Amino acid sequence: MMLSPDQPESDPPWGQTNPDTLVDTVNAGARGSVPDEPASGEGKARSVHVPALSREEKRRRRRATAKYRSAHATRERVRVVAFNVAFAELRKLLPTLPPDKKLSKIEILRLAICYISYLNHVLDV
Template sequence: MTLSPDPTEPAALPWEQPNTRERLGSLVVSECEAASAEEDTRVRVRVRSRSLSLSLSREEKRRRRRTSANYRSAHATRERVRVEAFNVAFGDLRRLLPILPPDKKLSKIEILKLAMCYISYLNHVLDA
């Protein structure tokens, strides 16, 4: 809103125009209303985003949590620890198996197959 004189009235300074106080008062009121409407919009947006986060399903919340960098980093660390424990267990099993030569490198599936055969052999020895 501008404070220029009406084009139909003779040119005069704003403070010389009739009803100047009313015009200035309405200007201030309309600016305050616009500001409060803007704040209301921000509040509504915040409330909607909160209600949106509250209305997410469990699966959607889980998906959002899993996409965070902290979650991925922690998950990668847990996975490394799990794989290391898995490899240690295979190494322990490998040392218990009688294999010639003892320094021969075996795959995990070979270790499992040899363990099955060795257990079967031990059962046969106990039964005899």
């Protein structure tokens, strides 16, 4: 509905001045009751309009379940074990003195970079 030029925008044509009150009134009409009125008819089936959840809200609710958290923790443990196995295999390929020296992951990566650089240099000569 269009507002006339002489009608102020703050005063809607339907007489409601507060948009929240209007939304409550419209929603109450859809439910068949008046706002701030206690629900009557215990035991009667009534339809309650549940707003559609966004994809992000659905994802958050699904991730909040104990089953999901448990499965996620299991997947993470498997991933970490595979990650550590890969580092152990890489460590076996690197020459260090003493050979059984325990290296951190960053030390393994830095040593691997240096060793690859050295092997490239040897091939270029």
